[in-house]
Amino acid sequence: MNLEIAASQMESLGNPTRLRIYRMLVRAGIDGLPVGGLQQRLEIPSSTLSHHCKKLLDANLITQERNGTTLICRANYRAMSSLIGYLADECCADGRCEDTPTRASEAADT
Amino acid sequence: MNLEIAASQMESLGNPTRLRIYRMLVRAGIDGLPVGGLQQRLEIPSSTLSHHCKKLLDANLITQERNGTTLICRANYRAMSSLIGYLADECCADGRCEDTPTRASEAADT
């Protein structure tokens, strides 16, 4: 995970419609949902939906698998975990932490 | 936490410069960093930096406290936790999960 990738993923999730899509897929689990299923729930034009799915796909936040004429979308859980890790990573690395008056490394130095 | 707030926070973090700022503040811990300190490291015009800080502030991702002429910025750790929770929340609530062949609730039903 690096800054550029993390930012692009955040940007993808920074649109309310895409965040809804993504959360639907997270909720749906490994079975995922077809694009058409998403469209029914979202009630937006399919071209708009396709546009958003492409963004999520490009950001590697979802995967797609064809099944006949329908296209199954799934959340990429691994990417989600990485992103979350990146956000919280190195919390207080350069300073004191909120919960502990002294950092572990500083305590070790004493 | 709701969708609109989460999306606006994601959007805020979806810009590389802002993500850098935010991570610097996360690393800095409770002591935070002055705007000027951020500017030295980022090497961007102060007007641009101010613009980004305002976005992060509006999204409730950072806080600011005046200390004389300098303005201390700090990451809002609570907001970060909420956001992370929102992302991972209700994973697989509507379907089977990746790791477990059957969900806990289904297993309980058996």
Next chain:
DNA sequence: TCGTTATTTCGATCTCTGTCGAAATACTAT
């Protein structure tokens, strides 16, 4: 092949965002 359903691509429009320099404001110290 033909028709039907599912999905994407195209092209247009409109709005929003990032960036900057210049000017304004906030605060402190003298």
Next chain:
DNA sequence: ATAGTATTTCGACAGAGATCGAAATAACGA
């Protein structure tokens, strides 16, 4: 008050993003 430092606001511009309808493509079954 005045000068000096820190930060924000303003106004402008270029570029990116969201949205849509229409047309194109993909996959299937009769």
